[in-house]
């Protein structure tokens with residue numbers, strides 16, 4: 001792979017209780033599927049307080065922490081793992097800014113949110129090293145994640161065609 005080839009990686013994403021209640025799971029899954037990412041895991045979960053405090057541990061000292069924990073435990077969430085090239089950064093750019101009011105139209109929070117404390121979706125932070133692995137482990141067993149190739153992968157990634165061409169040239 002050339003230096004420019006982005007890392008193929010897994011990222012953790014979660015439709016928050018407000019997104020579930022508002023019937024946005026399908027729309028959100030659709031956006032990531034349309035983009036070409038591969039859904040390798042997905043399930044409902046109801047966070048208990050301990051898991052929620054763990055998940056948002058980096059914010060423990062912040063004034064909004066208790067409210068954040070009580071919101072995220074208020075109803076079921078839909079947890080997912082998406083896989084693809086540069087998946088963490090791509091997903092975050094589709095999610096938008098933390099505050100929906102600052103999020104561009106076309107992003108999930110920019111299209112479906114209005115309020116900082118009701119921002120529809122969580123995605124692992126690409127600037128927080130190890131966040132993906134930590135959050136995936138908190139929600140999923142390895143046996144709940146499925147590796148497979150999308151049938152359109154060769155049309156989504158140039159490097160697949162390049163590698164196949166190189167491989168065929170050896171035969």
Ligand code: RTP
Nearest residue numbers: 064068097098116117118119121122123124125
């Ligand atoms: P998330 O972790 O939920 O995906 O959101 P994020 O990375 O965009 O933002 P983060 O800084 O991790 O904040 C976590 C959640 O806390 C709420 N928040 N409230 N009142 C406030 O100043 C404030 N700041 C953040 C937001 O709901 C945010 O999603």
Ligand code: MG
Nearest residue numbers: 122123124125
């Ligand atoms: Mg965050």
